[in-house]
Amino acid sequence: MQTHISTTPFGRRPMTLGQMASQVTAKSIPEGATVEKWKVFRSIREARDLLGATDRSLAILNALLSFHRESELSGDGTLVVWPSNEQLMARANGMPPTTLRRHLAVLVDCGLIIRRDSPNGKRFARKGRGGEIEQAYGFDLSPIVARAEEFEQLAEAVQAEKKAFKVSKERLTLLRRDVVKMIDAGIEEGVPGNWGRIGQIYQEIIARLPRTAPRQVVESLCDELQELWTEVHEILELFTKTQNMDANESQSERHIQNSKPNSIFESEHGSEKKNEAGGNAQENDNLRSLPKRELPLGIVLDACPDLMDLAQGGRIRHWSDFLAAVEVARPMLGVSPSAWREACEAMGEVQAAITLAAILQRSDQINSAGGYLRSLTDKAREGHFSTWPMVMALLRTKLDADKAAATTDREPPNGNKGGEGQYKVSEALLKSLNKPRS
Structure with a gap:
């Protein structure tokens, strides 16, 4: 018996072009594609800021993946899960119903899942005589398979950015320490130099460092401190x-x-x-x-x-x-x-x-x-x-x-x-x- 695959959400929830784009992406799964669901989930968790996901929405996605019995997600198999709200709230550590609905919408907007709503909005699966699932209404996980490579690349980009930011902060710390101690050494040892001017330049640079600075700002200040470090270092080196x-x-x-x-x-x-x-x-x-x-x-x-x-x-x-x-x-x-x-x-x-x-x-x-x-x-x-x-x-x-x-x-x-x-x-x-x- 031929069935129709739902493409629009139930009730008052509107249809958007973003949801349509997710459905188009889901259809582009390569034949025979298979991914390890928890590995992909780790990539999604790492790249959540780039995807627009939240911590609570990922807790719900983790619960949805747990309802898929296999450890792998395959484009050849059934990728729709149909847990009730009560089951989802239980596996999401007792999340309130309103919070659950709000973060399910976030997962849909991020293109991580697709709603496959039934005519009455209930989630269930219809099986055939042999016990095989003929039709399922719930949440389709196929975007995770289709975008697995994208999620992995985003996760690598996030890791690279974190590493670059860490290196920049380390460089900033070392430059600040070096400049301050070299200035102190120059004053203590009586090295000829306009130490008041150098100290003022240092303070002006550090004053532009916000409490939470992005990497680009940190690197810009590091470049200025590097120039000051070079000047102070050459003064001390020349003195010796x-x-x-x-x-x-x-x-x-x-x-x-x-x-x-x-x-x-x-x-x-x-x-x-x-x-x-x-x-x-x-x-x-x-x-x-x-x-x-x-x-x-x-x-x-x-x-x-x-x-x-x-x-x-x-x-x-x-x-x-x-x-x-x-x-x-x-x-x-x-x-x-x-x-x-x-x-x-x-x-x-x-x-x-x-x-x-x-x-x-x-x-x-x-x-x-x-x-x-x-x-x-x-x-x-x-x-x-x-x-x-x-x-x-x-x-x-x-x-x-x-x-x-x-x-x-x-x-x-x-x-x-x-x-x-x-x-x-x-x-x-x-x-x-x-x-x-x-």
Whole structure:
């Protein structure tokens, strides 16, 4: 006897296009498809947020699966179960009837089950003479078989997202710990650095971290903390290598200090040029021994604080801000566009900008900034110039000034014994900086 398969729900429940889509999906079960029902259920449970399911609706789905006697769901078998509401409530740990009906609707809306309602809305099965089920009215589990592969992929995506989020949180924790402890170490050891500015940047980054942040926000903050970590780490690393660069620093400081009294560049376009740093063998060896990586931005700003006055808002957080401030300083120093262009070609834009910032810092001792920049540009082309000794010389001048101020004023006003803004350096660095100059 031929029977009709119901496609619409009983009573006042409306038919939706979503329910029709679920029925179309259920018909697409590959021939001979078989899935292990509890394995698929675990995938559905893992991907419940993506599917729109709830914890209670999954408790009902678990009960519905338990009414299917086989451990496997097969497209060739009967996939309709017909438990009464009382039986479902019992297997769902005593769920109230209203809650049961609401979460059954959730399972239908998620496309996990299909209603196969009888003419009177009752759930039952009609068997033939041989005991075989001819017609069943209840809940059709065929979408679980048809979408088993989809559920597995969604579960894997959720697991991957959870892993990525966990890694991001671990990275955030490690970066926060590293930055805080490196800042503390720099202050305790008296490492030259604008630790107040660094600490403020750290606090601004952490202040944007909400209590419950999505992975994208965490990763974005991690990237910013990574930049700050790099800057602080390079400051500390550079501090430990300062004594190895003593000879270069002394040589560069003498070179800059001697540029004012009898400057050979009275005019930027002067016809007479003298190669002051033609360089002997020892100088060339010293230059080759310098680190090959870039100077940290924090060290450059500590050596050239005057540039901060020309920065927009009085703050320089990135190299782009640094370059913008140098563009303001260039015409003020009287450096022509051609001299600046040649310096950028010979040294690179960042190194040329550091050089100009150092010239600005010593502008009261240099008669012609443009001519001096051209001289350094010529030396850079020949491989006889590096910004490291120049910056180190400026830092040592600052340290010497702080030391002299501390000596003449042992007890500053307001009980500030250390002197606000002064550097405290280790004995090893002082010994290195105070070596007699050749």
